[in-house]
Amino acid sequence: MHKILHDTSFSENPLSGKSASIFAEMEGRFAAGYYKFGDLLSAGDLAKEFGVSMQPIRSAIGQLRALGYIRVEPQVGSRVISPTNEEIMDFFCLFGRMEGVLAGLAAERHGERQIAMLDKLAAQIDACKSSERGLPEHYARLVGEWHSVMRSLAHAPALAWRLRSFWSMSDFLLLQGAASFDNEQIKIASQQRRAIRDAIEVRNAPLAEQLMYEHVRGKPVRTGIVSKDNAQDG
Structure with a gap:
């Protein structure tokens, strides 16, 4: 199981429990340049990495989407933004x-x-x-x-x-x-x-x-x- 590093997020976090911890970790990764423009994020792979069910992953991804880090593409999944x-x-x-x-x-x-x-x-x-x-x-x-x-x-x-x-x-x-x-x-x-x-x-x-x-x-x-x-x- 992946160790969740961040107990608190950079931004205001409306989530709780595992969802909050996963969101904070992923937001920290974005701030550190871990993810690149256009990267595809697999909810299934993230669930395996963090050792959790799909629900907290979906909640964390939803919050990242609300903050503008990712967009959801139909039949593709979640992709890191590629701003102009x-x-x-x-x-x-x-x-x-x-x-x-x-x-x-x-x-x-x-x-x-x-x-x-x-x-x-x-x-x-x-x-x-x-x-x-x-x-x-x-x-x-x-x-x-x-x-x-x-x-x-x-x-x-x-x-x-x-x-x-x-x-x-x-x-x-x-x-x-x-x-x-x-x-x-x-x-x-x-x-x-x-x-x-x-x-x-x-x-x-x-x-x-x-x-x-x-x-x-x-x-x-x-x-x-x-x-x-x-x-x-x-």
Whole structure:
């Protein structure tokens, strides 16, 4: 029997029992890039893997479908989404607005000593080296931690909680076959985060919000899942 790793999910979980645990595990897999665009998910194979009946698998798949990770194809089964470039850019536009609101709140509400937490992570991110292909795992993890700390500076846990499903969807999209993420892209992203950090420190909420929006909206292009030309066309 497969060990179910996640007791809690990234997003709000209306399920219970085995269904909830399986959903949390599978959502964690999506966020880690385990599943790829267009993958076919067999409910039967998943039931064997987790050592459960079909019912909790169907419930978990239904919740994943509701969150937009998969679609159900008649006489085929459940397939991981294959979003268009426009759909990916639309998602990050919306996500950027949400992250921007939290950055603005962070500028208004942060404690003086909390900025040092962002600086510590920024130094670790700057020390990362690019990989030959794809988004470096350690880089992605540290950037995720930086954003998590930024959200904590907003002191808006209820709002941050409601955005959890967007964080995991963002990870899922960015980890899909990203092209080589070179040092130049790392420098650009680091410069943007530094500007956001400076705006937060001086409590310039409108600037922090706008800079965060632009930073998040640009992630698909910087990581290579959407080309610059396609992003402009969309």
